[in-house]
Amino acid sequence: xxxxxxxxxxxxxxxxxxxxxxxxxxxxxxxxxxxxxxxxxxxxxxxxxxxxxxxxxxxxxxxxxxxxxxxxxxxxxxxxxxxxxxxxxxxxxxxxxxxxxxxxxxxxxxxxxxxxxxxxxxxxxxxxxxxxxxxxxxxxxx
Numbered sequence: 001x002x003x004x005x006x007x008x009x010x011x012x013x014x015x016x017x018x019x020x021x022x023x024x025x026x027x028x029x030x031x032x033x034x035x036x037x038x039x040x041x042x043x044x045x046x047x048x049x050x051x052x053x054x055x056x057x058x059x060x061x062x063x064x065x066x067x068x069x070x071x072x073x074x075x076x077x078x079x080x081x082x083x084x085x086x087x088x089x090x091x092x093x094x095x096x097x098x099x100x101x102x103x104x105x106x107x108x109x110x111x112x113x114x115x116x117x118x119x120x121x122x123x124x125x126x127x128x129x130x131x132x133x134x135x136x137x138x139x140x141x142x
Contacts, residue, residue, distance in 0.1 A: 008104050009140065012133075015099045019129045023092045030089040037089075041079045046072040096129060106139035 005013070018026065049068045058064065080086070090098075105111035114132040118125055 011099055011103045012136065012140070015096065015103060015129070016133055016137075018092060018095050018099065019126055019133065021092070023126070026092040026095075030091065034085060034089045037085055038076060038080065042072050042076045045075045093125065096125070100129075105136060107135055110135045 046068055049071060053060075053064065053068070100114075110132055114128055117128050121128065
């Protein structure tokens with residue numbers, strides 16, 4: 001018997017995982033990932049420039065350090081915009097929307113009901129997803 005999960009089942013598991021996390025915890029984790037990415041994007045070029053400076057034999061000077069900081073900052077901004085990191089680490093609501101749009105429901109009527117209720121009652125979005133997931137989970141239990 002094949003125990004591997006389908007891609008659709010993995011998306012459903014991701015929906016459950018994201019929905020079960022508290023919103024502030026999820027968003028803080030996303031912010032932390034963005035900050036860590038920015039730090040890495042800044043310090044890697046800075047350290048490479050410092051290594052090149054050391055290899056060439058140039059002594060430290062205030063102007064040179066400021067130049068290295070400026071070049072590292074420019075590279076960081078360029079990478080941030082080029083890689084679109086602002087959208088890579090989105091808020092919980094955005095991530096759930098993306099996952100739901102990629103998911104092919106087993107119970108199409110219940111999913112359609114979720115989509116309609118979401119339009120009229122967006123405040124209760126997470127509880128709506130939880131209620132829908134309970135019904136959808138029954139299809140995977142079979």
